[in-house]
Amino acid sequence: MSADATVLYDAPGPRARARNAAVAVAFVLVLGAVAAWVIARLAGRGQFDADMWRPFITASTWTVYILPGLWGTIKAAAVSIIAALVLGALLGIGRLSDHRWVRWICGAFTEGFRAIPVLLLILFTYYLYAQYGLVPPSQLAFASVITGLTLYNGTVIAEILRSGIKSLPRGQAEAATALGLRKSQQMRLVLLPQAVTAMLPALVSQMVIALKDSALGYMIGYIEVVRSGIMSASFYGNYIPALIVVALVMIIINFSLTAFATRLERRLRSGKRGAVEAVEPEVADA
Template structure:
């Protein structure tokens, strides 16, 4: 098969008229975006939001130490703790939904469906006031605990569905071959299915973890110190909302880009280490075809 034929498997290759039409649409779109960007920048300059004086505060160490870095620390702390806890909870619930015991499946399903349906902000508020009323955490850690709780419960439920879908996407022969080799359900899940499913689930998992990082910004509703909140504080203190939000956006994009890059690198590494994922099936076939093998 030629490269051209292989590239048009999913769609018909555009003809001459379609290529001209697509080129015109692209040119018009780029022109409109440039015009809108020019108008926005012109108006911001007219209001003095992009002058050098508005950017000068970011050249001082005091602004970064007082406002920006505490926000970065809060965001990364909440995101890291929530990611670890959500991954652990999600894998437990995902495996629970795949359990052979009806009771475990029912409990895991109710938990997942309930917390997927509740907005993250509601869970943060509920956890915050619950912890405050019962003095579960010191007052200075209440907001952090509320954010971590909300993000963990919601994203744990979402990750559970990702795990379940990833395991179901594997060929049925994997589980059947494991059963034929005498492995229990737990051994099959732990040794055979989950390691293979993780590789295929990794892009979706990382996308969800990026969502966790971004959703830390919702914590400003319970006075949590995070990057976006600190950006608005900087804008209010120095009268430079646009530069402050641009700087915060660049920081958020940088962190998300780094996480996505790491996910891509890890996925490639895992795929290279499992280039031959079918030894179990081959062994099963050999055993089934061996002399004296029992044919069902």
């Protein structure tokens, strides 16, 4: 078997590689043609005229519209991500509990809220808070967005952590038990650090999803970057350029978050390798 083969499929031969290359070239050409057609239609309607883009080189557009909306997006995403991490850790550990009733409650909570769309959770909590006066009116939209994002992303993170812990070799838990560690100590000192490192890419992907889903607050009047971009467009009459600018802002934020997580994961893995290499000489000397 070729070194490039996997357990799922064999490495492609010369004809398969040529066919794949031809399909890739054809796809790129079709995609380029569609993009050129869209750009030409937009240009024909004056969407790329200088007047359409001039508002974005003035400070008032950013201070009045874009930056306040961006702050709302980052604030909602940051609070909901932190709360979702806490909720996900509790639910994920609870699903691995030795007590059946704890596993049942955490499992039912996780599977239930994971199956509900985020928008439905936001709308439900919005009307629940409004009807019973649980939240001040000035914070109603913000609290609803936070609650919906936390419930959904927390349950997804719980499954990520649970699967990450279950994927660890059984010898890790057995060695911790042999050392006399309690179940809580095993989870906190041995299993969770390894699981978080292994599942960090999936956790970051969920954080990016939470950041993007904060735009759903538009439906209940929450001021985030998409809503502020549309408000700017309604004032200046440049909807397409405004949405392009908003999309670029979101791309930059998500790319920065992913790059930070990749660097953090690399440092964590290199730190563990350094610790193992430091221990090996001591074992050899013994």
